[in-house]
Amino acid sequence: MATEKRLSARRKHQLKSCMLVVANNLLEAEATEKVGERERFLSDKCPTLDLPHSGNELRELCQKLHEQLDMSEEERYSLEFKLNMVVSEVRDLNIKIVDMRGKFKRPRLKKVRMSADAMLKALLGSKHTVNMDLRANLKQVKKEVKEEDKQLRDVGDWRKNIEDKSDRKKMFDS
Template sequence: MADEDQTGARKMTHQRKMMLKSLMLNKAREDLKRETEQKAEEKKAALAKRIEPIGDIRSMSSQDLMDLCRELHAKIDQVDETRFDIEVRVKKNDQDIEDLNQKIFDLRGKFKRPPLRRVRMSADQMLRALLGSKHKVSMDLRSNLKSVKKGDAKKDDAEVKDWRDNVEAKAGMGGKMAMFEGAKE
């Protein structure tokens, strides 16, 4: 019997697969429709249980209308307070769940990696993001280099003579006088 089930499952035709698939989809649609109708009925029943009929507003006096408004405002305030309390409890429970999940990951030794996305960023943009408005440095390295003219290099060679000539010229009293006169100019 088991062999027949396996061979029968293998020999299922394309038409039969499509028919079964469509039947399953129809059944799922019906279940969803029935579920939504059931939820709508439950909602109506819950609202009917909570909501009291107001009555005929046209026949009420102004004092009765003012009392009705006060009652409605008090009920609205009470509902808002309970809603706020429930929101706070839900947020606290969500935080507790997140903390417990993190403890589970820590105990297992597996760390949850946050989803990262690739960002294309130039070096200037990266420095600006890290340093903020303090970033004034440009990453253009060639602009930061000292420019040297070819004519200046020849002057440097002409100025640099043999150091011994300089020492002999400045030696003695004549050399000190020459230094003094050179400083004047």
């Protein structure tokens, strides 16, 4: 095994603090870059407003602003429509993929210890009282034993009748 030098706790702490300082500087630079980008975007899209003093110039400015507003609304509407189309297409494709796989995620069912009476009571509500003792509702039937069945059961030992059967065999052999 090669012996590796381990860093001391002081050196680890110093490296962590240096990494935190560098990360903090990167975050600050990123934040200032975002602010500058936002300023540039706003200056491009919203130029400084020069308010004219005459009525005709104000009307022209209002008409110009209305036209810009209409154009931006049309762009927003078209982008929103395209987005909805793409979202619905993605949803349809996901459904097709699931259908092609033929596998559906089955939820894991929890084991519930409940008697049949309690389950029926939960399903039907507390008003309905159902008794699941099905044997209590059955009729009592007496079993009649036929004499033929008795004779079949009382056939007895096969060795007793062996001599009778041996005579029959001799008849068939001759």
